Amino acid sequence: MNTRHKICHVIVRLDTGGAETSLLRLAQRPDARYEHHVLCFGRPSPIGSSLARAQVPVTYCDYRTGPVALFRAWRRLRRLRPDVVQGWMYLGNLLAAILVRWGRVGRARLVFSIRQSPRRLDLERRRTRLAIHLGRLPGLRPDLLLYNSHAAVSDHAVLGYDRYPHKVIVNGIDTARYRPDTQARDAVRRAWSVGPAEHVVAMICRFHPLKGVDIFLAAAREVLSARDDVTVLPAGPGMEAQNPALDALLGEHGLDGRVRLLGPQGEVESLLPGIDLLVLASLREGTPNILLEASACGVGCVATDVGDVRRIILQPERIVAPGDVASLVTTINANLRMDAEDARRARVHICNNYHIEECLESYFLTYAELLAP
Numbered sequence: 001m002n003t004r005h006k007i008c009h010v011i012v013r014l015d016t017g018g019a020e021t022s023l024l025r026l027a028q029r030p031d032a033r034y035e036h037h038v039l040c041f042g043r044p045s046p047i048g049s050s051l052a053r054a055q056v057p058v059t060y061c062d063y064r065t066g067p068v069a070l071f072r073a074w075r076r077l078r079r080l081r082p083d084v085v086q087g088w089m090y091l092g093n094l095l096a097a098i099l100v101r102w103g104r105v106g107r108a109r110l111v112f113s114i115r116q117s118p119r120r121l122d123l124e125r126r127r128t129r130l131a132i133h134l135g136r137l138p139g140l141r142p143d144l145l146l147y148n149s150h151a152a153v154s155d156h157a158v159l160g161y162d163r164y165p166h167k168v169i170v171n172g173i174d175t176a177r178y179r180p181d182t183q184a185r186d187a188v189r190r191a192w193s194v195g196p197a198e199h200v201v202a203m204i205c206r207f208h209p210l211k212g213v214d215i216f217l218a219a220a221r222e223v224l225s226a227r228d229d230v231t232v233l234p235a236g237p238g239m240e241a242q243n244p245a246l247d248a249l250l251g252e253h254g255l256d257g258r259v260r261l262l263g264p265q266g267e268v269e270s271l272l273p274g275i276d277l278l279v280l281a282s283l284r285e286g287t288p289n290i291l292l293e294a295s296a297c298g299v300g301c302v303a304t305d306v307g308d309v310r311r312i313i314l315q316p317e318r319i320v321a322p323g324d325v326a327s328l329v330t331t332i333n334a335n336l337r338m339d340a341e342d343a344r345r346a347r348v349h350i351c352n353n354y355h356i357e358e359c360l361e362s363y364f365l366t367y368a369e370l371l372a373p
Helices: 018-027 046-053 067-080 089-102 126-134 150-157 182-191 213-226 244-252 289-296 325-334 340-353 356-371
Strands: 005-011 034-040 058-060 084-088 109-114 144-147 166-168 199-204 230-235 277-280 300-304
Touching: 005 018, 005 067, 005 089, 005 356, 018 034, 018 046, 018 084, 018 289, 018 356, 034 046, 034 067, 046 058, 058 067, 067 089, 084 089, 084 356, 089 109, 089 126, 109 356, 144 150, 144 356, 150 166, 199 213, 213 230, 213 244, 213 325, 277 289, 277 325, 289 300, 289 340, 300 325, 300 340
Parallel strands: 005 034, 005 084, 034 058, 084 109, 109 144, 144 166, 199 230, 199 277, 277 300
Antiparallel strands: none
């Protein structure tokens, strides 16, 4: 008799990003207690293909079809009768709540996954602000809020989310996979035609205004104007020449031909050892996966003071205020190389506090607590 509990994850898109990657790692991890299903309101994507290869069923309900998408999702849940429905990010949470609370899909427990720390709602899109406010309606109440950062707890308390039970499960990474690698470093730097004395400064994220791409490029312009031993590498979805918005920013900052655009990357464990400094210039975050991965690889990091950054980076002098270009320039110039002992301590800190197995087991124990009689 199959006694595995069914967990259905509701998410708007399965693009390459921190939340999507966390969902992939959770759903594809074998566990005799649970089986995972995914409802995606977007279109097929590489992460969706990875889920399918891991034999995790994915149902696509294209949001462009309007009410038809919601009806298809509701019909899927009625047939599946999951034990837990877990929304991912604000819009995914709202859709999950509508389906569970108004759709009467059985006695499923409703979980919201909150991945951000929005200290300023005016920076969010209108639909995101609407989803945040609607998520507080009594008729859509979740059984549990899952935050991926400690900062998000206090930020959402101000928004009225403190009335619900909550738990913090920080992101985790595979520290055996993300580690210092001299051979990978040499190989990737040869591929980039970067000399041993040159400093490689990278920003790895999707192209989005809240990721601070404009701020990073403004700082890169100042750094490159003052030095000739620095290579700047923006990487990630949208960080490519075919992106007109990025092309316009490069022209605005006088960086045409002065930075190397790497575009979307697969797994970045072979890329990270080749860089000297990772810059995170975001205006809001939760627990940024890329900071965990870079630190585990022994790469120095400079980041804005958002989300749980102060819990990840042990050196406060590497943290700057969001949007402060001048401070970012100064901090980049001061930290182009990572001291070997600092790199070792940073890796130990990540191994001790952000290990993937502990993260995943926290999810499974949470499901068990929710489903206990």
